[in-house]
Amino acid sequence: MIYSMRKPIGIAALIIVLAFAFGFRVAHPQSGLKNALGSANSGIVIYKKTTDFAVGNKILVTTQDQASSPVLAIVRAVDKDTLEIQSGVA
16 A cells, blocks of 8 residues: 555655745745635645735735734735735724
């Protein structure tokens, strides 16, 4: 049985290594937006670092409050040096 699982496990490991090589990362948000599958703190987020933001993008934000960081949020406004985000209903 272990021999029949070697190929799928190898393929999954290769996909994970390639994703990390191309800059994709995995995080577990502590708070933020809810989706159809539940709250943000019950999920895992796959993300890629960028400096290009547009209104409507979903982003993972590190906040000063370490108890609720990182936060899954949506971009509401983009300025030269700042972003306005919404991380909940308010």
